[in-house]
Each structure stands twice: as structure tokens, then as C-alpha cells.
Amino acid sequence: MSAAGPRTAVEPDVASSTIALEARGLAHRYARGRGLQRIDFAVRTPGVVAITGANGTGKSTLLRIVAGLLRPSEGTLAFTHAGRTLAPLARRATIGFASPELAFYPELTAAENLRFAATAHGLADGDGAVAAALGAMGLSSRARDRVGALSSGMTQRLRLAFAALHRPPVLLLDEPGSHLDDVGRAVTEAIVAAQRANGLVLLATNEPRERELADSRIELRGGLGDPA
């Protein structure tokens, strides 16, 4: 199961610890009929899970809840790591999150943004982790460019580098292929493939190519796909 040889920056640091997510009656309502409808699921490492559904079904909302960024208005989500339940605020080291809403500090360079995150995460070799994450996403030559000067595709690569920076066992990727060219998509698929061996990936997407990466699927209902 586990890949042999030295780890790269984008491989998960999960060792033998199992991570399990179990949602019971989980829902989040922004307004009447808007948001994530009640859902139950259970997933665990290793694996890749696609979260699919029409626009407005709450794919991004579900990822934010799993990341501990949003408190659900109904139900529970048990996030356990090696048998211990992690509170929302204690999940930072365990998850890597990339989403279109993730913005960086435009006045800082790509490397400075990641170095900030690496230091805040308490990584022992922060510079090494930053260089490896940028290299894995093909951004080494843009490391010293300010984020405000990066294109949409480069910013998306930086989001993925940020998610994988601290080698988290769980990757939460919201539309990871958006704005990416073919090379960027291939790199993303390689990250997901590396994570599959030991960790867990939740992939919010409606892209057929990205859906094919998944071993299982959580289909969300409602949104614009629900005529009611």
C-alpha cells in the first residue's frame, strides 16, 4: 500500500494512522432551500472520493465543514485521526485545502506566501518544504514573483502547492482543475494519485476527467439540479 523510497513534499505524512470521516444528518442552510441538504456518509483512508452535484448543492460548503472553516447548522461530522476525534480548530495540520475562494497576499511573493504558511504550521524545514511544493507544481521559476502578478492558472497551482505544503494526510480539493492547462491538470492528477496510496482526497468536481480519479462518490442533491 505505502510507496517505498523517500517522500516528496506532496506525499502525505500519514504513516499508519487511519483517518475516518463520518457525517450524520449533516446540513448547512444559508437561506430557505439554499445550501447543503442533509447527508450521511462515512469515508476513511486510503482513497479518493469525488463529491459531485449540480451548482448550489453545497460541494464547497461540505469541504469547508470538513476543513473546520464552517460550523454546520445541522447534524455532526466526526473527524477521527488514529482513533482520536479532532475538533474543527485542531484539523489544520491534518488537512490541505485548495479552493477557488483561497486568496493569497498579493504584495508577497509566491514563496513568501508559502513560507508564511510553513512557519505557521511549525514545519522544521520550511524553506525545503516551500521549494519542494513549488517545484512539484512547476512554479519554481515564479517563486519570487508577487502573487498579484501571477495568472489565474499559476494562482491555482499555488493553491495546490499550499494544500500539499505540510504533507497532510487529507486533501480537500475544490474544483482543482479550474484555470489549469494540460500540464497543470496532469500535475494535479499526480498529486491525487500519490495521495491515494496513504491518504484521503475529497474532490469536489463535476469534471468527468477528475471524477474518474475517484474510487467512490458522494452525490449531493438540490441546488440548480433540483426543479423543486
Add this chain to the structure above:
Amino acid sequence: MPTRESSFAAVWAILRKECRSEWRTRYGLNSALLFAITTLTAVSFAVGRLGDRTDVLAALLWIVILFAALASLSHTFVREVEGHTQTLLRLAAGPTPIAVGKLLFNLLFLGVLEVVTVPLFMILMGGPPPHWGTFLGVLALGSVALAVAATLVGAVIAQTRGRNALFAGVSLPLLLPLLAAVVSATRAQWTGNPVTFELRLLAAYTFALLAASLLLYDHLWED
């Protein structure tokens, strides 16, 4: 659970990020210094040197520091919301290290502002020589209290829609006792009166506000 070392690392990361962003954008420092220098110069031209009017001198000094700093200090959290970087910040560090990092930056900001403003004030306003030990003690404690209050107000208003209106409403009850205590202490050190009561009041105010802030930050900085 975050260890003590990782919390220190997160505080350091946030402080360094704030300093670097401020250095690159000069978002707050330029406008704060501009306000302080133009106000002191205008008052100096209008009324000349105030000499032994220690009541006016004490009030003027703290009004200049307060208004020069407040807009920038309380916007440390608002900038994260308006720049959509709060998700990045919350994924990188916990609420308490974020708040402590921003508080330390606000203290540093006030320190830089006062290094320019206070000597300029002394030169232009021409007050009597201060009792340096007491004066610097009042300045330091007043700055800590102001930074703690402004950081808390910033965290409270950042997540709200009507943040500009709320800013005044939340700031007023928090800043009035602080301002009264520092003005009274600054005047007392010039006139040679004891400042023990004011310093104790400031210390208690700062401690209470800091304790309340640390308890509140976990709840303030979430959706």
C-alpha cells in the same frame, strides 16, 4: 492539539507577515505619520508653543496618537476579510496565535509611530521636560492598552456587514476610560503628582481586556 512551540511559530509567522505586508504597501504607517505630523504642525502654527499648559499638552498628545493609529490598528483583521485572505490565515494558524501576532504587530506599529510623534510633539509644543521614567512608563502601558483594545475591536467588526458603523459603537466605551486614564497620568507626571492610581487602572484595564479577548477570539474568528 497545537504545542507551545507551534503556537510561538505561528505568532512569529503572523508578525513577520504583517510587517512585510506593511513595509510593501505602507497601508497604515504613511497615513498615520501624515496625520500626526500635519496635526502637530497645524496646531503649532495656530497656537504656538503651549508651555506649561500641561492639561492641554497631555490631551493633545494622546489625541494625536489615538487618531493617527486607530484607523490602521483596527483594520488589521478587516484587511484579511476584504482581501479574502482570511481562509488562508485560518488554515495556517489558530485564532489565538493570529490575534497575538496581530496584537504584537499593532504594538510595533504604535512604537514606530511614537518614535516619530513624541519627539516632534516635544519640539513643536514646547512642554516642560517630562519625568522620563514615569512618562515612558505611561506611554508604554497606554500603548499596550490601546493596542489590545484596537485589536479586539478589529476582530469584532471584521466579520460584520456594517463594520464602519459598528466601529464607532464598539470603540467608544472601550477607549474612553483608557483615554481618560492616560491623559490624567501624562498630565500628573508633568505636574509632579503621583500616577500610581492611573497606572494601576491602566494595568487592570489591559489585563481584563486581554483576558476577555483571548477567551473571545476562538468564537469571533469563525463563520
